[in-house]
Amino acid sequence: MSKTLLHRPLTFLLPLLLAVMLSVAPAQGQTKKQLERDKARIEKEIARLTDQLSKARNTSKNSTKQIALIKSRIQERTRLIDNINGQMNLLDRQIVRTEDSLRVVRGQIDSMKSEYAKVVRTLYGLRQNLNSAGLLLDNEQYNYSYLKMKYFAEYSRFRKHQETTIRRREQLFSDMNLDLQRQRREKTSLLAQERKQRDALSREQQQQQKKLNKSQQDEKSLQQQIGKKEKQKRQLQQQIQQLINAEVAKSSGSSTSSSSGSSSGSRGSGSSSGGGKVYSDAASADFVQNKGRLSWPVYYKSVAREYGLYTHSSGGQNRNYGIDLNCAPGATVSAVFNGTVARVFTTPTGSKGVILRHGSYMTVYAGLGSVSVSQGSKVSTKQTLGTVSASDEGTSEFSFQVWCGQDALNPRHWLR
Numbered sequence: 001m002s003k004t005l006l007h008r009p010l011t012f013l014l015p016l017l018l019a020v021m022l023s024v025a026p027a028q029g030q031t032k033k034q035l036e037r038d039k040a041r042i043e044k045e046i047a048r049l050t051d052q053l054s055k056a057r058n059t060s061k062n063s064t065k066q067i068a069l070i071k072s073r074i075q076e077r078t079r080l081i082d083n084i085n086g087q088m089n090l091l092d093r094q095i096v097r098t099e100d101s102l103r104v105v106r107g108q109i110d111s112m113k114s115e116y117a118k119v120v121r122t123l124y125g126l127r128q129n130l131n132s133a134g135l136l137l138d139n140e141q142y143n144y145s146y147l148k149m150k151y152f153a154e155y156s157r158f159r160k161h162q163e164t165t166i167r168r169r170e171q172l173f174s175d176m177n178l179d180l181q182r183q184r185r186e187k188t189s190l191l192a193q194e195r196k197q198r199d200a201l202s203r204e205q206q207q208q209q210k211k212l213n214k215s216q217q218d219e220k221s222l223q224q225q226i227g228k229k230e231k232q233k234r235q236l237q238q239q240i241q242q243l244i245n246a247e248v249a250k251s252s253g254s255s256t257s258s259s260s261g262s263s264s265g266s267r268g269s270g271s272s273s274g275g276g277k278v279y280s281d282a283a284s285a286d287f288v289q290n291k292g293r294l295s296w297p298v299y300y301k302s303v304a305r306e307y308g309l310y311t312h313s314s315g316g317q318n319r320n321y322g323i324d325l326n327c328a329p330g331a332t333v334s335a336v337f338n339g340t341v342a343r344v345f346t347t348p349t350g351s352k353g354v355i356l357r358h359g360s361y362m363t364v365y366a367g368l369g370s371v372s373v374s375q376g377s378k379v380s381t382k383q384t385l386g387t388v389s390a391s392d393e394g395t396s397e398f399s400f401q402v403w404c405g406q407d408a409l410n411p412r413h414w415l416r
Contacts, residue, residue, distance in 0.1 A: 031090060032087065032090055035083055035086050035087050035090070036087070038083055039080065039083045039084070039087070042076055042079050042080045042083060043080065045076050046073055046076045046077060046080065049069055049072050049073040049076065050073065052069055053066060053069040053070065053073065056069060066211055067208065067211045067212060070204060070207060070208045070211060071208060073204060074201065074204050074205060074208060077197060077200060077201045077204060078201065080197055081194060081197050081198060081201065084190055084193055084194045084197065085194065087190055088187060088190045088191070088194070091183055091186060091187045091190065092187070094183060095180065095183050095184065095187070098176060098179060098180045098183060099180065101176060102173065102176050102177060102180065105169060105172060105173045105176065106173060108169060109166060109169050109170060109173060112162060112165065112166050112169065113166060115162075116162045116163070116166065230316065230318055232347075232348045232349050233318060233320075234318060235348040236347050236348055236349075236366060236399070237319070237320075237321055239345070239347065239348065240321065240353070240355075240364055240366065240401065241321075243343050243345060243355060244355070244362060244364075244403050244406060245406060247342055247343070247355070247357070247362065248405055248406055251360075281359065282359070283338075283339075283357075283358055283359030284358065284359030284360040284361060285359070286338075286358075286359070287337055287358040287359055287361045288361075290337060291413065291414050292413065292414060292415075292416060293416050294336040294337055294414050294415050294416060295334070295336055295381070295382060295415070295416065296336075296415055296416075297333050297334055297335070297336050297363075297365060297385075297398075297400050298325060298327055298331050298332065298333045298334070298388060298398055298400075299327070299328075299331055299332075300325035300326060300327045300331075300398070301325075301326045301327060301328065302325070302326045303323065303324070303325060303326070304324040304325060304326050304397055305320045305323070305324040306320065306323060306412075307320055307321070307322060307323050307408075307410040307411060307412065308320060308410070321401050321403075321408035322364065322399050322400050322401030322402070322408070322411055323399070323400055323401075323410075323411045323412065324397055324398070324399045325397070325398045325399075325400070326395065326396065326397060327388045327396045327397070327398050328388070328396060329369070329388060329389070329390035329396045330369070330387045330388060330390070330396075331387060331388040331396065331398070332384055332387055333365055333368060333384070333385045333386050333387060333388060333398065334382045334383060334384055334385060335356055335363075335379045335380065335381060335382065335383045335385055336363055336381070336400075336414075336415070337356075337358055337363070337381050338358070338378075338379065338380050338381055339356035339357050339358040339363070339378075339379055340356065340357045340376065340377070340378055340379070341354060341355075341356060341357075341373050341374060341375050341376060341377045341378075341379060342355045342356065342357040342362065342375070343355040343375060344371055344373070344374065344375050347366055347367070349391075351366070351367050351368055351369060351389040352368040352369070352370070352371045352386060352389070353365060353366040353367070353368060354368065354371060354373065354385050354386065356379060356385075360404060360405060361402065361403065361404050362402075362403040362404075363400070363401065363402055363403075364399070364400065364401035364402075364403065365385055365386075365398070365399075365400060366398070366399040366400075366401075367388060367389055367396070367397055367398040367399050368385070368386040368387065368388065368389055368398075369386070369387050369388060369389030369390065370386045370387045370389075371385065371386040372384050372385060372386050373385055373386070402414050
């Protein structure tokens, strides 16, 4: 029997196997845990956005906010899909390594069993050749037999060690095979999650597109409404301008008989103008003396437009000759100062308007639903002129203007 075979070490495979096994999990364990933490955080953010979107739908018609929430949720959903794909890629590599390790361990077990069989056969041959009687008669045979017995004892121990090692390797192989099955089940679960998330992503993208289309339609409709309102606003300004011009012309024509040389078209600068003999100079002077102390004509919620040039949301520009106020429907409108009702008129929107004369000055009250005074009647400060009208949208806008002759003045300078 070859002594090389007797002394050949089989345990050299153990360090290699351990190195292969250790390279399977720890190298990817930390990355996988990080991906799982990120996945949990992303899922939490998606749940938060979904809750906010649900509240926005129930409490607001603001499609812009809903579109922004849907967009954020789509971004998070895409990140979640990428995260799941990252976990599956890690798992694929881990499965490949586990399968490679299983082949290595299977080969080692087969090799160890083969060598173990050779050892058993060798030991059996040694047992057959051992002559116990010759040990007593032949010194040389004794020495040779003694060596065989020593080898026999050593191989007996080695055989037991190999039996234990083979059993451990087989247990390791079984554990690795179970782990491989677990990894494959985990991949199947991740694939199902990815399909579910992709379906949800597709629905959300369709939902986003519908919202965008509706938002564009709403925006177009809103622009049309704004354009219509601005057109009505310009028509109202033109109407008021014409009424003011008519009043100035009327008073100018009446005054020429008593005050020749006066200018009927002169622009007022805060003093008596526009022929002030028809309406006494005292009325104009009294009105001017109360500049900055006039009461507001109505209780309002907010200012819709200030006096002067402004750019509206549809992109165009318009000029406001007074101050426009958002009011509650039916709010009471009162005269800011003593005067005479010069005009009661109907606006382009169908609401009513009143023009009061204060000598050379006039105040305009437009956007009334009802009027409680008549043309030519005298009114006193804070006397009710009517109530604010309500639009089809449920809003109420009232316009107040101050004129001196043909000049529109900033009401802010006259109100307290």
